[in-house]
Amino acid sequence: MAELVKWSWVENNLDDIQQASIEHLQLVGAAMGIAIAVSIPIAILVRRRRIPYIAVNTVSGALYTIPSLAMFAFLLSWFGIGFEPAVIALAVYCLQLIIRNTVVGLRGVSGPVQEAARGMGLTRRQRLLKVELPLALPAIFAGIRLAVVSTVGIATIAVYIGAGGLGVLIVNDGIQRGLFVTPILVGAVIATVMALVFDFLLVLLERALTPWQRARAGTA
Amino acid sequence: MAGEPTRAPVEGPARHRAGVLELRDVTKRYSRDGRAAVDHLSLTVPAGEVCVLIGPSGCGKTTALKMINRLIEPSEGEILIDGHSVRERNPSKLRREIGYVIQQVGLLPHLTVSANVATVPRLLGWEKERTRVRVRELLELVGLDPDEFSGRYPAQLSGGQQQRVGLARALAGDPPVMLMDEPFSAVDPITRERLQNDFLRLHRAVAKTVVFVTHDIDEAVKMGDRIALMREGHLVQYATPAELLAQPADDFVADFVGADRALKSLSLTRVEEITLIPAPLVHVGEPALDARARIDRGEMVPITDHVLVVTEDDRPLDWLPVGRLDDLEQIPPSAPGGAEPVIDQVTTLRDALSALFEANAAYGPVVDDQGRCVGLIGAPEISAGFRRAAGVSTVEVPPSTPATLDAGTGGGGG
Secondary structure, X not given: OOOOXXXXXHHHOHHHXXXXXXXXXXXXXXXXXXXXXXXXXXXXXXXXXXXXXXXXXXXXXXXXXXXXXXXXXXXXXXXXXXXXXXXXXXXXXHHHHHHHHXXXXXXXXXXXXXXXXXXXXXXXXXXXXXXXXXXXXXXXXXXXXHHHHHHHHHHHHHHHHOOOOOHHXXXXXXXXXXXXHHHHHHHHHHHHHHHHHHHHHHHHHHHHHOHHHHHHHHHO | OOOOOOOOOOOOOOOOOOOOEEEEEXXXXXXXXXXXXXXXXXXXXXXXXXEEEEOOOOOOHHHHHHHHOOXXXXXXXXXXXXXXXXXXXXXXXXHHOEEEEEOOOOOOOOOOHHHHHOHHHHHOOOOHHXXXXXXXXXXXXXXOOHHHHOOOOXXXXXXXXXXXXXXXXXXXXXXXXXXXXXXXXXXXXXHHHHHHHHHHHHHHHOOOEEEEEEOOHHHHHHHOOEEEEEEOOEEEXXXXXXXXXXXXXXXXXXXXXXXXXXXXXXXHOEHHHOOOEOOOEEEOOOEHHHHHHHHHOOOOOOEOOEEEEEOOOOOEEEEEEHHHHHOOOEOOOOOOOOOOOOEEOOOEHHHHHHHHHHHOOOXXXXXXXXXXXXXXXXXXXXXXXXXXXXXXXXXXXXXXXXXXXXXXXXXXXX
């Protein structure tokens, strides 16, 4: 059996591999940033309104089910090729996960906690910022973690609309050159590691932001 | 100071202000033509007094309470604190000046105990140092060691401890009025009694004007300076607990108060108000001969042939038969618990009697707020004290009465 990974290719293409990885990080970072910035305010707006929540949930759910190649092709016809349409497509996929989880988290704040906060004289805004959002953090993080992992994967397809990223290795260097295995493996391994590292960093961040969660686990 | 509303910012735990609370024809209708949940309710709570709102479920007591801090807006009528209508205030600012304690406590789970207590001072914009000092004071006031509890999260506290933090939190901004919605209903009976006693003691230190909702008539009689009995949105009777028990306004009140009104009257008197038996105290480490000598000289009278072993600072530990004094060199240390029931002196005669029966003891040591034994109490003392308090001419308790309780078990400490 032939050598699975041609290390010589890896050595000769280190610059390209690095470039692809950085582009991939940029794609995922930008998409996540936009998705979070859009989803959380939407979730806040619809958290107590039944019909708007159902509407938002239905639309974001429908978007989530569009096959990614079709989504990229569709955005290509509007925005042309490049980084921006890819980021938009990736962000759209995240909406559902983050909005849903955020709403669940915000709605999860118990009645007595809400009543006590109101009774102590916290304004609506103070209750949102100082009570509801902090208490929703674990759920928000759960949504973001799911979204990041899937985005790192889907972003490999962005190469089809010329957005670069690890798809360059997998598609251009691998698939289109008669299934040359080495770049496909390199791209896949980097994507996997990237997803795991993102997930781990988010876990660390969540732990730092929600110290009360550990206190609870400690006494359970 | 209870009679005078004070607004001067005095530092220290003694500082407190209380306001006169007045409800004038307050009515709440949820629909235009529907029955009023609260119907023309008028009552005045003098500054520093505890007014208990009580009645069957659906009588409007909680609605009435929540209209005071505008969690519910009245349809008609006025609510005044120190003569100022609550309607003229911004609701959030108003609520920062009204302590609020609810049955489910509602501590903010993501904040530490000290941050929870500091909530209102922070909203009021107090300086950090002032808030920090205030939080420590309040935790001490509600019986929680600040060093131990400040950094804990609510999930790390028992139900009773959570409600103590809830109380401290409600008091933090030094509000002239406090609203308490069934604050002690969600804890077990022993914890409830302790919380009640500690609240009564605390209320002496910081005499707030309190509106206290409960469905438990015994709690109402114990906690209230006045009781407002409500039915279907109407005020049926507003009276002191003694009046309510002695002169129920109508059959409904009499029914609600229950047939055992005489027994309930036991809740009107506190243990500290009656004459106790001097406790025969022997201290751990004291030479047994000395104790014997004190008995022989008549300085100490054993009770059912027992003396009470206490710590150096008079905390009750266990009973010791007098006969053993002759076999011992000195009083041996023993674990606390053998002298149950240990009775808090602010508790009511009813709770004390109940504790005695429950422990099957003839006598129990009575302790002050530091846990020091200040005397003994038994059924005869409760009976005599009650008759005196109720204005009945003191009748000698027949000597057979103590025999109805098993002196041996109680005295021997099991």
